Amino acid sequence: MAANLKNAAAIVGAAESDDIGYPEERGGKVSSLMHHIQAIKNVSNYTGIPISDIQGIFSAGWSSQLAEHLGLKPRYIDTTSVGGCSFQMHVHHAMAAIHAGIIDIALVSHGQAGWSYRGAGGPRGNMAPGEIDPSVEMTMPYGVFGAPSQYAHAMVRHMHRFGTTPEDFAHIAVVTRKWATLNPRALMFSKDTNPFGGPITVQDVMDARLIAWPLTLFHCCIVTDHGGAVIVARPEIARSLRTNPVWIAGAGESMGHSNMLEMEDFTATSAARSSATAYTMAGLGPEDMEMAMIYDSFTITAAITAEMLGLAPRGKGYTLWKDGHAAPGGRLPINTNGGGLSFNHSGMYGMQLLVEAYRQLSGTAEDGINGIAGKQTGATTCVVNGTGGTLSTTGTLVLTAEA
Amino acid sequence: MAYNKPIPPKSQHTAPFWSGAKAGKLMLPRCTNCNRVHWYPRLICPFCHAVELEWIEASGRGRIHTYAVQHRAFGGWAEEVPYVTAFIDLDEGDRMMTVLRGVDPSKPEEIRIGTRVQVEFEAADEETHIPFFRVVEEA
Numbered sequence: 262m263a264a265n266l267k268n269a270a271a272i273v274g275a276a277e278s279d280d281i282g283y284p285e286e287r288g289g290k291v292s293s294l295m296h297h298i299q300a301i302k303n304v305s306n307y308t309g310i311p312i313s314d315i316q317g318i319f320s321a322g323w324s325s326q327l328a329e330h331l332g333l334k335p336r337y338i339d340t341t342s343v344g345g346c347s348f349q350m351h352v353h354h355a356m357a358a359i360h361a362g363i364i365d366i367a368l369v370s371h372g373q374a375g376w377s378y379r380g381a382g383g384p385r386g387n388m389a390p391g392e393i394d395p396s397v398e399m400t401m402p403y404g405v406f407g408a409p410s411q412y413a414h415a416m417v418r419h420m421h422r423f424g425t426t427p428e429d430f431a432h433i434a435v436v437t438r439k440w441a442t443l444n445p446r447a448l449m450f451s452k453d454t455n456p457f458g459g460p461i462t463v464q465d466v467m468d469a470r471l472i473a474w475p476l477t478l479f480h481c482c483i484v485t486d487h488g489g490a491v492i493v494a495r496p497e498i499a500r501s502l503r504t505n506p507v508w509i510a511g512a513g514e515s516m517g518h519s520n521m522l523e524m525e526d527f528t529a530t531s532a533a534r535s536s537a538t539a540y541t542m543a544g545l546g547p548e549d550m551e552m553a554m555i556y557d558s559f560t561i562t563a564a565i566t567a568e569m570l571g572l573a574p575r576g577k578g579y580t581l582w583k584d585g586h587a588a589p590g591g592r593l594p595i596n597t598n599g600g601g602l603s604f605n606h607s608g609m610y611g612m613q614l615l616v617e618a619y620r621q622l623s624g625t626a627e628d629g630i631n632g633i634a635g636k637q638t639g640a641t642t643c644v645v646n647g648t649g650g651t652l653s654t655t656g657t658l659v660l661t662a663e664a
Numbered sequence: 665m666a667y668n669k670p671i672p673p674k675s676q677h678t679a680p681f682w683s684g685a686k687a688g689k690l691m692l693p694r695c696t697n698c699n700r701v702h703w704y705p706r707l708i709c710p711f712c713h714a715v716e717l718e719w720i721e722a723s724g725r726g727r728i729h730t731y732a733v734q735h736r737a738f739g740g741w742a743e744e745v746p747y748v749t750a751f752i753d754l755d756e757g758d759r760m761m762t763v764l765r766g767v768d769p770s771k772p773e774e775i776r777i778g779t780r781v782q783v784e785f786e787a788a789d790e791e792t793h794i795p796f797f798r799v800v801e802e803a
Contacts, residue, residue: 398672399704400761402794404734404741405749413732414751421730421777474733474746474772522704522751522761527730 267542268664269360270367271499271506272352274308275619276300278488281605282448283376290377296488297327297372304490308504310366315492317358317367319351321609327370337364343516344649345556348611349656353512355493365495371612372488379484396520408558409481411521411651413473416561418527420475423576427475430560431466432583434479434602437557439588441599443636448483449603479602480560487607489616496664505623510545510642511659513538521651528576532569532646535657540571543659545642547571550659552593552621552640554614556648557600566646567595570657594638597621611647611656618645622662667788668740674791678705680719685793690724690783692756693717703758724783726752726797729759733772746770752781752797766799 278299284291297320305312317337318324324340337358341350348369355367405411419425438461441447449458461479469477499506515531515538518524540546547570555570557563560579567578572593581587587595598604598617605613620626626637641662648655674682684691693705697714701722708715731750734741741747746769752760765784767775781797788794 393673393675395675395678395706396704398675398678401670401672402788403749403761403763404669404737404744404747405761406734406737406741409736410732410734410749414730414749417732418730418777471733471735471746473735476732520704522759527751 265542266356266360267510268508270356270493270495271508272491272619273494273499273502273506274304274504275491275616276303276307277616281487282485284486285377291374291486293372293374297370300488300490301370304492308492308502310492314366315368316364317355319355319367319369321347343654345609345611346647346649346654346656348615349647349658350514352493352658353514356509356512359495365498367493370490373607373609374486375484375607376486396522400522409472409476412559412561413476415527415652416475422528428463429579430564431463432579433560433563434466435461435463436582436588437596437600437602440597441603443633444599444604447599447604448485482558482601482606485605485607487605487613489612491615491619507619507622508661508664510661511539511543514656516654518653528565530565530569530652530655532566532655532657535655536570539657539659545659550642550644552638552643553595554618554643554645555595556610556646557596557602562648570644570646589635597636597638614645614647618643618660622660671788671792677707681705685785685795688785690722690795691719692722694720701757703760722756726754726781728777728779729753731775733769762797765796
């Protein structure tokens with residue numbers, strides 16, 4: 262029987278890089294490494310934990326490079342890189358390493374110049390030149406380009422099975438945009454921050470340019486720069502710091518497939534399993550969650566995930582937004598930073614989820630950096646779920662303000 | 665006109681699929697231990713983990729599992745937008761990806777999940793005949 266890791270560690274601080282969003286338009290490109298280092302410096306300053314005290318380093322593929330850049334000799338190195346949920350998994354792994362007594366303080370870092378270096382591409386996977394994965398071999402002829410072209414298939418299947426409509430899912434974009442108008446750091450905060458910014462309607466979502474039917478542009482996340490970092494520490498350390506700890510009551514991870522070709526049920530993800538593990542560890546259930554941070558790469562991602570997390574019945578995930586529960590002032594605030602749909606999405610969005618969850622539960626969501634009146638909720642519990650790949654991998658955390 | 669869309673490099677173990685395609689046959693991998701067909705082609709059965717696999721000639725028939733209409737594309741596919749991508753439940757089991765033929769991309773609501781499709785091949789180059797699926801009458 263596995264040990265129960267509940268509250269074996271806490272997130273003791275979270276920070277972002279200075280130049281998120283579209284930094285290119287404010288003076289120059291920012292590299293992914295610069296986003297990492299800005300965020301790491303900021304979280305060190307915020308927590309008062311010197312960078313030299315970091316013993317474990319967790320990132321989506323950057324760990325040895327980052328440790329070297331920082332002059333660290335870490336004794337725990339994790340580079341799990343399975344898409345945007347990698348950071349939820351890093352927190353899970355860091356908690357396990359702390360629980361095992363290997364380290365006391367872990368850094369989870371993210372830097373991704375999704376906008377500054379858009380379209381740059383780069384090597385993917387672990388194949389040598391000339392090798393090809395057979396799943397790629399058998400899908401690359403068929404004209405799918407990037408995430409929207411894939412995720413659209415999930416929305417169509419959901420519509421077929423549950424009788425949902427594109428308008429139902431459009432409410433998710435509309436409500437998430439409301440949250441973005443409370444976050445001055447959000448790309449879509451206002452017409453001043455982006456020509457498409459400010460409040461939107463269901464009709465706006467439906468009338469937007471088609472990307473992959475039934476997905477219009479506003480069903481899709483934005484593409485921006487981001488850097489973020491959190492520090493995870495042992496309880497005794499967490500209690501000794503000047504910052505408010507946010508406790509990791511539960512953590513879980515799972516996957517359904519890597520290539521969408523292998524997705525058994527296009528209306529379900531492995532978040533059902535990763536959240537079951539996390540809820541069990543925490544001794545809490547979906548009914549105990551007072552807010553949620555859900556990866557919204559697309560409106561359909563958020564809808565399906567809400568169902569998987571048990572926050573809504575099967576087929577009814579969208580009602581949390583349509584009925585206003587997820588909105589500012591609602592009973593279950595969701596994606597209070599404005600989401601990947603309207604705040605920021607650098608390609609792998611899991612860190613943005615973590616930073617906002619930390620800020621909400623530590624009471625710093627209106628700290629003058631990242632929010633204006635109305636963004637801070639009263640939530641003391643939050644379920645955080647990242648989704649990676651094409652509805653493939655998931656990591657779930659159950660976070661609480663009190664141990 | 666020369667084929668101008670992506671042509672996949674070939675894995676070492678998928679040669680029977682491509683030689684079958686060249687002859688107009690849809691070849692699928694089947695496990696000789698548990699008898700189940702799987703797709704995409706594995707080096708090991710994903711169901712029972714036996715490594716004794718064989719290739720069978722499939723009927724080339726299936727049904728639409730789900731679909732989407734692509735309005736944004738690159739390279740040769742950009743010249744064909746909008747077009748309909750789909751996942752096909754094969755009669756022999758498991759699922760293939762494809763681009764659907766015989767459907768109207770401007771009327772996506774009229775495409776029905778569960779509709780009958782039949783494989784056909786298009787020669788991309790000498791060694792690569794790519795399977796596509798066409799909507800057909802219910803047999």
